[in-house]
Amino acid sequence: xxxxxxxxxxxxxxxxxxxxxxxxxxxxxxxxxxxxxxxxxxxxxxxxxxxxxxxxxxxxxxxxxxxxxxxxxxxxxxxxxxxxxxxxxxxxxxxxxxxxxxxxxxxxxxxxxxxxxxxxxxxxxxxxxxxxxxxxxxxxxxxxxxxxxxxxxxxxxxxxxxxxxxxxxxxxxxxxxxxxxxxxxxxxxxxxxxxxxxxxxxxxxxxxxxxxxxxxxxxxxxxxxxxxxxxxxxxxxxxxxxxxxxxxxxxxxxxxxxxxxxxxxxxxxxxxxxxxxxxxxxxxxxxxxxxxxxxxxxxxxxxxxxxxxxxxxxxxxxxxxxxxxxxxxxxxxxx
Amino acid sequence: xxxxxxxxxxxxxxxxxxxxxxxxxxxxxxxxxxxxxxxxxxxxxxxxxxxxxxxxxxxxxxxxxxxxxxxxxxxxxxxxxxxxxxxxxxxxxxxxxxxxxxxxxxxxxxxxxxxxxxxxxxxxxxxxxxxxxxxxxxxxxxxxxxxxxxxxxxxxxxxxxxxxxxxxxxxxxxxxxxxxxxxxxxxxxxxxxxxxxxxxxxxxxxxxxxxxxxxxxxxxxxxxxxxxxxxxxxxxxxxxxxxxxxxxxxxxxxxxxxxxxxxxxxxxxxxxxxxxxxxxxxxxxxxxxxxxxxxxxxxxxxxxxxxxxxxxxxxxxxxxxxxxxxxxxxxxxxxxxxxxxxxxxxxxxxxxxxxxxxxxxxxxxxxxxxxxxxxxxxxxxxxxxxxxxxxxxxxxxxxxxxxxxxxxxxxxxxxxxxxxxxxxxxxxxxxxxxxxxxxxxxxxxxxxxxxxxxxxxxxxxxxxxxxxxxxxxxxxxxxxxxxxxxxxxxxxxxxxxxxxxxxxxxxxxxxxxxxxxxx
Numbered sequence: 034x035x036x037x038x039x040x041x042x043x044x045x046x047x048x049x050x051x052x053x054x055x056x057x058x059x060x061x062x063x064x065x066x067x068x069x070x071x072x073x074x075x076x077x078x079x080x081x082x083x084x085x086x087x088x089x090x091x092x093x094x095x096x097x098x099x100x101x102x103x104x105x106x107x108x109x110x111x112x113x114x115x116x117x118x119x120x121x122x123x124x125x126x127x128x129x130x131x132x133x134x135x136x137x138x139x140x141x142x143x144x145x146x147x148x149x150x151x152x153x154x155x156x157x158x159x160x161x162x163x164x165x166x167x168x169x170x171x172x173x174x175x176x177x178x179x180x181x182x183x184x185x186x187x188x189x190x191x192x193x194x195x196x197x198x199x200x201x202x203x204x205x206x207x208x209x210x211x212x213x214x215x216x217x218x219x220x221x222x223x224x225x226x227x228x229x230x231x232x233x234x235x236x237x238x239x240x241x242x243x244x245x246x247x248x249x250x251x252x253x254x255x256x257x258x259x260x261x262x263x264x265x266x267x268x269x270x271x272x273x274x275x276x277x278x279x280x281x282x283x284x285x286x287x288x289x290x291x292x293x294x295x296x297x298x299x300x301x302x303x304x305x306x307x308x309x310x311x312x313x314x315x316x317x318x319x320x321x322x323x324x325x326x327x328x329x330x331x332x333x334x335x336x337x338x339x340x341x342x343x344x345x346x347x348x349x350x351x352x353x354x355x356x357x358x359x360x361x362x363x364x365x366x367x368x
Numbered sequence: 369x370x371x372x373x374x375x376x377x378x379x380x381x382x383x384x385x386x387x388x389x390x391x392x393x394x395x396x397x398x399x400x401x402x403x404x405x406x407x408x409x410x411x412x413x414x415x416x417x418x419x420x421x422x423x424x425x426x427x428x429x430x431x432x433x434x435x436x437x438x439x440x441x442x443x444x445x446x447x448x449x450x451x452x453x454x455x456x457x458x459x460x461x462x463x464x465x466x467x468x469x470x471x472x473x474x475x476x477x478x479x480x481x482x483x484x485x486x487x488x489x490x491x492x493x494x495x496x497x498x499x500x501x502x503x504x505x506x507x508x509x510x511x512x513x514x515x516x517x518x519x520x521x522x523x524x525x526x527x528x529x530x531x532x533x534x535x536x537x538x539x540x541x542x543x544x545x546x547x548x549x550x551x552x553x554x555x556x557x558x559x560x561x562x563x564x565x566x567x568x569x570x571x572x573x574x575x576x577x578x579x580x581x582x583x584x585x586x587x588x589x590x591x592x593x594x595x596x597x598x599x600x601x602x603x604x605x606x607x608x609x610x611x612x613x614x615x616x617x618x619x620x621x622x623x624x625x626x627x628x629x630x631x632x633x634x635x636x637x638x639x640x641x642x643x644x645x646x647x648x649x650x651x652x653x654x655x656x657x658x659x660x661x662x663x664x665x666x667x668x669x670x671x672x673x674x675x676x677x678x679x680x681x682x683x684x685x686x687x688x689x690x691x692x693x694x695x696x697x698x699x700x701x702x703x704x705x706x707x708x709x710x711x712x713x714x715x716x717x718x719x720x721x722x723x724x725x726x727x728x729x730x731x732x733x734x735x736x737x738x739x740x741x742x743x744x745x746x747x748x749x750x751x752x753x754x755x756x757x758x759x760x761x762x763x764x765x766x767x768x769x770x771x772x773x774x775x776x777x778x779x780x781x782x783x784x785x786x787x788x789x790x791x792x793x794x795x796x797x798x799x800x801x802x803x804x805x806x807x808x809x810x811x812x813x814x815x816x817x818x819x820x821x822x823x824x825x826x827x828x829x830x831x832x833x834x835x836x837x838x839x840x841x842x843x844x845x846x847x848x849x850x851x852x853x854x855x856x857x858x859x860x861x862x863x864x865x866x867x868x869x870x871x872x873x874x875x876x877x878x879x880x881x882x883x884x885x886x887x
Contacts, residue, residue, distance in 0.1 A: 230497075231496055231497045232495050233496075239476055240474040240477055240481075243476040243477065247472045247473060249456075250456050251456070251472075251486035252456055252486040253486045310475075310476045
């Protein structure tokens with residue numbers, strides 16, 4: 034062993050490897066603060082406590098969906114199944130808790146069953162990917178259609194309105210100023226971050242996105258982890274479907290409409306790359322807040338609703354272009 | 369000093385138990401015999417060097433040892449036991465581990481995770497990471513090789529040399545799986561290291577010998593002799609002999625690597641033009657870019673200039689920079705007296721510069737597209753009238769070139785990926801010729817992966833082009849090829865042009881003369 038004095042010497046001599054937050058990682062949070070500041074300066078309505086609560090409550094469902102999709106994106110895969118999976122879970126939970134269509138009153142168990150159904154659909158995406166070698170873009174698109182089909186069958190022409198007090202209260206009742214849904218979302222983010230940081234599944238998702246062939250060269254079987262990541266993503270979508278049902282007070286087939294692309298946008302804006310291996314839950318969550326603050330802020334400063342969609346799109350493209358700027362090179366192939 | 373040339377005759381003697389023994393290993397690829405009955409012995413606690421030209425079969429042999437290539441015939445014995453190695457995991461079970469030439473680390477994980485990847489042991493309990501235990505496991509491995517890397521640093525923030533230490537630490541994990549001393553394979557570990565880092569690596573290799581056997585592969589023969597106990601030489605997929613490192617000179621090894629296969633006029637020497645046109649076609653002054661500095665280069669019309677250098681010398685980037693594919697920071701380049709625009713590949717094409725990339729299947733051709741479409745990919749005007757593609761125009765043009773270059777293809781509509789490598793390469797070359805405006809041809813390993821016959825045809829084609837006044841810059845696959853084809857050779861080392869060697873027909877330098885300049 035070398036003496037401590039020598040150790041210090043050696044450490045001082047070598048360039049210190051980075052272990053903190055890189056400049057690029059810092060970009061989206063800085064953008065969030067700046068955007069928040071700009072809107073606060075421009076609009077008195079924006080900078081109210083009520084509006085901040087409003088933003089958080091609006092972001093809740095998207096945050097949960099984004100948590101799920103982040104694991105898939107980290108692997109370099111893509112997941113378009115959120116709308117179908119959320120629709121199926123929305124209908125399942127609406128029919129299992131107290132409602133106007135049947136005599137079920139399973140309460141929290143109904144919620145768990147709905148999430149389980151969603152997890153099974155996610156698992157299906159993963160299995161199709163690793164067993165049939167169908168690219169995730171197509172498998173998840175197919176699974177979304179399956180989910181919508183299942184939801185439509187359960188819907189059967191009559192909209193189930195829920196009468197379950199607990200689930201209705203999630204969207205309405207507040208704890209420390211935020212709705213229960215917001216707290217559920219915050220818990221999901223914490224849970225997702227722990228999985229990403231402290232479990233083999235989370236770390237291997239990073240590794241698969243970083244250099245999948247190295248994993249197999251090291252004797253790791255990759256397929257189970259891929260299936261597990263899609264299953265985990267499915268469970269998050271399932272919970273999100275339940276949350277939408279709570280907001281609407283009814284189970285709708287279209288509960289998850291548009292959440293697939295909204296979640297991908299949020300994740301990418303936050304710094305989770307579509308090529309995999311970079312970013313993570315916290316990045317994606319910042320992305321969710323960025324997108325939500327942007328939408329809310331544009332309304333508050335009085336941008337015409339006719340303009341909002343276009344302006345929002347422009348800002349998203351600009352944000353992503355800025356994120357990939359450091360790694361552009363000549364003759365780069367972009368698809 | 370004399371060298372021991374032991375013909376591998378005494379191998380069958382069952383004498384001492386070797387750490388690893390390979391008998392008569394054979395591997396065929398379509399059109400190429402990569403391994404043709406290789407024998408190899410690795411003794412306990414020795415560092416065995418493996419030398420051979422490109423294409424001698426080194427990488428195939430190593431891949432067979434770690435289960436990445438399934439040999440067609442032959443046996444592998446580990447410590448006196450015949451084994452079948454079907455995967456990297458199998459190899460690890462038998463105590464064989466390899467540090468790959470292209471580093472096999474996951475860049476976005478920590479060093480610690482990479483070291484224990486696949487065998488986390490107490491670092492992970494029921495799928496949940498215990499970062500402390502993992503760091504300690506990794507630290508143990510790093511301590512073995514005396515490295516001071518922070519185990520929790522992200523791998524892509526480490527220097528290349530440090531990452532190599534991480535790889536060695538990772539490979540040494542196979543000790544956990546076997547009770548015997550492991551066999552560690554180091555494939556070209558020094559190719560991108562600075563000399564100080566190489567010293568550190570050699571210290572590690574000598575340390576490894578105390579508890580393992582090592583197979584060391586390098587292009588730099590002096591290094592091989594420096595660090596190894598014994599060197600085995602491969603040529604054309606066969607083991608041609610071995611040398612005790614003590615007392616041997618790089619020249620001895622080199623002679624064995626090349627053999628005496630001076631096949632007459634393989635490089636169409638006689639067609640090499642003796643009289644030099646004095647018109648300089650390409651003039652490069654002070655060209656600097658990401659991996660090279662201050663490069664000067666002149667190529668006359670009808671001349672072939674080869675650039676040689678070891679991996680990391682920057683020659684590939686010089687070649688690509690002349691085609692506008694790598695950005696440059698300084699320098700003047702003129703083509704036939706006019707300033708050459710290096711800002712894009714499109715400008716280079718328009719100026720009459722052609723580039724044949726080394727990665728033919730990835731960069732050189734569009735696999736599923738037809739021979740005709742591949743041939744007319746760049747010079748669209750040759751097949752178009754205005755904005756429209758004229759099928760008859762394309763057909764007659766392409767057929768003419770198929771005949772002229774004797775490209776063997778069922779017809780011009782055949783997908784190029786169905787052709788043999790040599791014929792594919794001819795189509796890629798023809799792409800630059802169809803418009804008849806080519807002035808400078810940049811050939812990056814044009815014969816890579818081709819068999820002897822196909823090589824010879826590519827050489828003949830190069831001679832013809834030179835005769836018609838095209839200036840050629842060649843990055844050769846081997847030194848022999850460079851010497852055989854070039855009129856002049858530019859030696860590059862560490863991003864600088866260090867030496868220029870004349871190479872006229874009849875007065876060719878030997879590979880050794882060049883090797884001295886390269887390292």
